[in-house]
Amino acid sequence: MSADGAQAGxxxxxxxxxxxxxxxxxxPQGRVLADLLAEYVERVRDEAGANDRAGAFPYETFDxxxxxxxxxxxxxxxxxxLGVGRLYDVAVAxxxxxxxxxxxxxxxxxxFSRGLTLTYEWRHGSPSARALAERLLRSMATxxxxxxxxxxxxxxxxxxxxxxxxxxxLLSGRKTLVSLAPIGTHFFVHAQRRADGRPAGLVVPLxxxxxxxxxxLDTWDGLGMRASGTADIAFDACPVAxxxxxxxxxxxxxxxxxxxxQTVSSITMLGIYAGVAQxxxxxxxxxxxxxxxxxxxxVRTLVAETDARLYALRAxxxxxxxxxxxxxxxxxxxxxxxxxxxxTPFQCAKMTVNTLALGIVNDCLTLAGGAAYSADxxxxxxxxxxxAGWFMQPYTYVDGVDYLSxxxxxxxxxxxxxxxxxxxxxxxx
Numbered sequence: 001m002s003a004d005g006a007q008a009g010x011x012x013x014x015x016x017x018x019x020x021x022x023x024x025x026x027x028p029q030g031r032v033l034a035d036l037l038a039e040y041v042e043r044v045r046d047e048a049g050a051n052d053r054a055g056a057f058p059y060e061t062f063d064x065x066x067x068x069x070x071x072x073x074x075x076x077x078x079x080x081x082l083g084v085g086r087l088y089d090v091a092v093a094x095x096x097x098x099x100x101x102x103x104x105x106x107x108x109x110x111x112f113s114r115g116l117t118l119t120y121e122w123r124h125g126s127p128s129a130r131a132l133a134e135r136l137l138r139s140m141a142t143x144x145x146x147x148x149x150x151x152x153x154x155x156x157x158x159x160x161x162x163x164x165x166x167x168x169x170l171l172s173g174r175k176t177l178v179s180l181a182p183i184g185t186h187f188f189v190h191a192q193r194r195a196d197g198r199p200a201g202l203v204v205p206l207x208x209x210x211x212x213x214x215x216x217l218d219t220w221d222g223l224g225m226r227a228s229g230t231a232d233i234a235f236d237a238c239p240v241a242x243x244x245x246x247x248x249x250x251x252x253x254x255x256x257x258x259x260x261x262q263t264v265s266s267i268t269m270l271g272i273y274a275g276v277a278q279x280x281x282x283x284x285x286x287x288x289x290x291x292x293x294x295x296x297x298x299v300r301t302l303v304a305e306t307d308a309r310l311y312a313l314r315a316x317x318x319x320x321x322x323x324x325x326x327x328x329x330x331x332x333x334x335x336x337x338x339x340x341x342x343x344t345p346f347q348c349a350k351m352t353v354n355t356l357a358l359g360i361v362n363d364c365l366t367l368a369g370g371a372a373y374s375a376d377x378x379x380x381x382x383x384x385x386x387x388a389g390w391f392m393q394p395y396t397y398v399d400g401v402d403y404l405s406x407x408x409x410x411x412x413x414x415x416x417x418x419x420x421x422x423x424x425x426x427x428x429x
Contacts, residue, residue: 020322021314022092022274030089033073033082037093040064041100048101051227052381055220057182058104058227065108066143074115076122079134080141085119087264087328088321091271098275099282102385103227105272110180113265114147114188115140120261121246124331128243132206136186148184149265150175150233151393151418158422159235161193161205161245169193169240171205172213174232181216181231185209189235190418192251202248202418205240213238224384251422254414259339260327262394262417267324267346270317270353273389277313277357280382281306284364287371302363313356320349343415344407347400354389354397361386393417 025031044061051058065071074090075081084090090112098105115137122133139145152175153159159173171191178187186208193203207214213236220230249255284306288299295303327342361383365372372379390397394417406413414420 020318021311022088022095022271022318022321023314025086025089025092027084027086027089029077029082029084030086030092033070033084033089033093034096036068036070036073037096039068041096044097044104045100048103048227049376049378049381051101051103053226053376055222055226057107057229058101059183061104062107062146062183066146069141069143070108071111071143071146072115072141074112074119075137075141076119079122079137081115081137085116087116087268087324088318090116090268091274091317091321093271094268095271095275095278098272099279101227102272102276102382102388103225105275106225106228106269106388107180109269109272110148111140111146112268114149116268117261117265118147120264126247129246132244132246136206145185146180146183147186147188148178148180150178150187150189152177153421154232159189159191161191161203161240164239168242169205169245171207171235171238171240174234176219176232177230178233179225179228179230181233182229184216187214187233188246189233190248192422193245200251200422202251202416202422204246204248206244206246207235207238207240211238211240223387224381225388226384249416249419251419252414253416253419254412255336256339256343256415257335258416259343259394260335263324263339263342263346264328266392266394267321267342267349269389269392270320270349273353273357273386274314274317276382276386277310277360280361280364280379280386281310283379283382284367287368299367302367306360306363306367309356309360313353313360316349316352316356320345340407340415343394344404347395347404350389350395351397351400351404357386357389 025034040061047058069082072081073084077083094105094109097108118133118137121129122137136145136147154174154176157174159175161169161171164170186206188204188206190204193201215234217232217234219232249258285303288295323345324342327338365379365383368379374380395403399417403415
């Protein structure tokens with residue numbers, strides 16, 4: 001290797017080490033995405049408070065994302081997108097936006113997540129899955145398609161896909177907590193399929209917004225993430241073409257291979273809560289620094305502890321993302337082992353990030369003082385937004401405890417939360 005090459009390699013290695021705390025993207029594609037988002041940060045921050053109070057989705061910002069190619073950030077370059085394939089870089093992008101408004105970052109995550117998972121289907125899926133993925137990815141690259149995921153059934157409802165008698169399907173049910181819904185053009189709906197007396201299977205049909213029987217319901221009045229465009233979606237015998245269904249596993253199949261895809265779909269959200277914690281830190285230390293006179297010892301202690309915990313949070317998230325990227329690229333081993341090797345560090349990081357972020361925001365309220373205990377203070381918004389991480393699958397806090405303790409103690413359980421939920425009360429027997 002030449003001296004120049006050795007120096008470049010050393011610089012790349014040093015850059016990777018610096019980037020391990022979510023400080024900067026590690027690929028050229030990630031840097032392009034970061035630069036595009038940087039143009040929006042001030043506007044998003046300026047509008048965050050008003051959007052939070054009104055529960056209003058930032059339509060104009062997302063129109064800009066569509067025009068500038070941001071909505072195609074995780075679409076492969078071969079299909080017209082920016083080609084950001086590193087989970088790490090996606091998390092960095094979401095962290096940057098979440099420092100301005102976590103609601104906007106959560107909504108953007110939905111589109112990024114679909115790009116990542118559809119790219120896998122395009123490269124490794126069945127012929128029908130590849131065709132479906134390519135069609136959507138090309139439309140996402142232009143900003144024409146905005147693709148939402150609808151996972152959680154409304155209480156007391158089971159969303160089901162049944163044959164229509166002519167080779168297609170009909171979807172009925174209701175989903176809740178569907179973010180990005182106000183501008184969603186397509187919905188991937190996690191459902192149970194019951195046909196021909198076979199055991200219930202897990203499938204993901206694609207439904208267009210203009211499909212007969214689909215209604216986007218204006219139901220959101222959340223504690224936090226109020227501008228994320230979260231809504232309920234109702235399906236009343238919505239027609240689904242035979243080729244627009246992604247196959248998953250049987251209910252209670254207990255196949256840990258699915259954990260790899262679930263990790264890819266969700267792990268980049270760690271960046272959102274890193275961004276919330278960073279924003280709270282910056283606000284609170286700014287307040288403390290502007291006060292006259294030397295700060296009291298308690299203030300200095302909280303500032304130092306906040307920075308230490310924030311570094312631990314970001315480094316933990318970064319390590320889990322680097323691990324997930326490495327395993328995503330390696331499909332040579334046992335699929336179930338690969339799934340666990342991705343999910344377990346993710347869950348360790350998620351539990352750590354959720355706990356540290358909540359504590360950081362709480363202490364930042366203390367640092368800022370009574371002025372922060374007002375509904376229109378940005379720290380009040382951050383204190384509500386940060387709590388959302390505890391409810392996100394995979395896994396919620398309770399399910400995460402079950403998963404991690406089950407791995408440590410060698411307990412036999414179904415780790416696929418979609419399958420687990422489909423079983424209902426029988427799942428805990």
